[in-house]
Amino acid sequence: MTTTTSSRRQPNPIYVEGISVLERLLNYLYTGAAKVLPCRLMRHLWILRGILDTGYPVISPVLSIGGKRKLTPMLDISKWPLDPVTHRPLTSSKRAQEISYGRPHYLGFETLFHMYAAIxxxxxxxxxDATAVGRELRVLADIAVGAFLDDVRDLVRTQIRAEILPILDNKDADGYSSAKTRRLSLRKWLEIEHPLDWGEDAGTHIILVQAVARDAIQAARGLPSSNRGQLSVDHLVDHFLHVGKSTGLAALRPPIWNKGQCWPVLRAAVTQAQARAQVTMAPAAADKAIKDAFITIVEERRIHFYPDSLPPSGDNLRRSLQxxxxxWTLIGPQARLAVVPGRAAPMTQEENLQFEMSKNSLEQMHNDRSSVWNSTLVLIGDYHEHLDRTVLPQSWKITSDMLKTDSDQFTVDCYEWAKYQFVHKRSDWKCDLALILAFLISKVRPAVAWKNPGKTLDTQLSKLGISGPRSTVPPASRGPAINVIRTLNWTEREGVNGVHQEDMYFTQASIVFLCWICEDSPLRKCLKKPNGSGLGAAWGNKHQxxxxxxxxxxxxxxAYPIGKAVTARPVFNTNFKILDDIELKNWHKEVISMLKQRGPKGPFALVLKIxxxxxxxxxxxxxxxxDQPSASQRSVSSSSSSTAVSASSRTSSKRNLSDLVEDDNSWLVDNDEAGEFAIPSRRIRTA
DNA sequence: GCTCGAGTCTCATTACGTGC
DNA sequence: GCACGTAATGAGACTCGAGC
Incomplete structure (x- = not known):
């Protein structure tokens, strides 16, 4: 069976349970009274089935006889039956332990057993992405954080019910209708899987606000905030670990609830985590690994806010101990003020309060840089508001369709490598660049294919010294060469699949871009291999x-072209090359700068350029x-093109979008600055 | 709750152009 | 001539909504 070194000598819970089962069986054999057999556990261990079918108990392979002399009873914890709902191990010793040693003792025992079984x-x-020990630590953290969430549910339920039940007893009482709404909202909130997450469009937060608020005016103000305001995940996890390592009640402070089960579970989890981590690590490294595991789980469980101490009030100069x-305290960096334009139509008082409540929730969610977001709902002009997000958007997901089990190993490796990079190195400029460019091209699809350029491209590339394969292209000519490619007629390829779902395209584009950008990616390593045979048919079939x-x-x-056959056979290092890191970093800076700017050098100019x-x-x-004033003034149909611009607009001395569009293609090729990715200099136009 | 059809995906295959 | 990458096509699998 699985055993673990522990600093303290304590009985292994599975053997306690094994003995308990055998003892109950013995009782049954003496008395013939089936009530001594705990039904669910005995059924899963085959004992009950054996008695019913044959009259004799049969024990499942969870128990075996092993050891050197084949005389030692062995119990396999990986085969021990679990409760299908809670995933906690089924036990038979509960009543005996509670009677003999009390409920807290049993809870400690059951938690330890749960941890062993979960691992x-x-x-x-x-x-x-984690090591073997790291995964064990996350299991332990998951159990502790799960207990915290259970306590939060219990706390909110207990306190709100204490408020509303007396009111609900009397239909004529003040606030009866409001109490009914709160009861309904509370029920809904208790069933939500991630109760401390914002939810889609802040839906979970809104339900919680409705349950917490005593009236519509309070609801409009949102969740009452604690005087701590916002704390980081680090703070919360530090508190968990401090409480988990303490034995005295003095350490027990909010958000841990002293009437809940979190504290004993936390202590057991932290003790177990230390014992397991310190087998292979120094104490300091073990502490860091445990903290990392807790942070991962807090993020995975989507905890963005939690109930905290009441602030000092009246004569009481201290925060409450419960x-x-x-x-409520929010998790996350200091909030940035979100500007929500007031475009509300005239509303009744009640509608106005509901609108305020929803707006508050959405605003708070928006300000939380670690909250969920969806790139498919973001406009290109607004992307700058999401540049400092610390999590990937919901729309970035590797679906089961995307990586079917029969995909080749190379493709799977590339996708998993990229996923790890995006999840754990989100702030790295390479990941950021890949994500931004994928976001942009996902907005452009389905016009991502090109029409056969014929020989016209050859001439333009020849002017830049790109004739045969493997041409030497100096850095100054790379920008113009890229712009030559950008003059191709980008179009939707009819009857071709794979460009219709924006979220899927966004994900795959970001993965492909990142794999090409990073020299240490499986893709670039594959291309470096001598006598390599390309990226393989599976990769091509998926992305082509x-x-x-x-x-x-x-x-x-x-990338930039280095051979004239780049459109027909774009072979790496033969007809095209990836820009070096310095050039890519500059490109990243420029993209960010343009996304952040307003006016003529802003996001529109970036899209125009690419x-x-x-x-x-x-x-x-x-x-x-x-933000582009002329964009809203123009009413251009989705199928319109630059040729649709009227003659009268061209004669105006004021430049607008259509002028930029008109100049676009010629500028890309002619402008010397283009090689440096420059904004076109304004031409003087005559009336 | 079931069936059906539309839509979309992946994957396999073939044809073609280019470079070695 | 072979290897490689892309364009185009079709088969099969899957999801989702409408209708019963």
């Missing part, structure tokens, strides 16, 4: 229909650039 039952593909549903191919790498400013006039106009018409 033994852990799925092999869970937390692949958490309260009337005092989506045009996630080298030509789009060039278009997105990640995708050309036709696409930029289309995106402007669909409202992607709310």
């Amino acid at each position: 033994a039952h852990m799925k092999s593909d869970r937390w692949r 958490p309260s549903f009337q005092s 229909p989506k045009s996630l191919t080298p030509l789009n790498l060039i278009r997105m400013g990640l 995708f050309g006039g036709e696409v930029a106009t289309r995106l402007a018409a669909s409202g992607h650039f709310p």
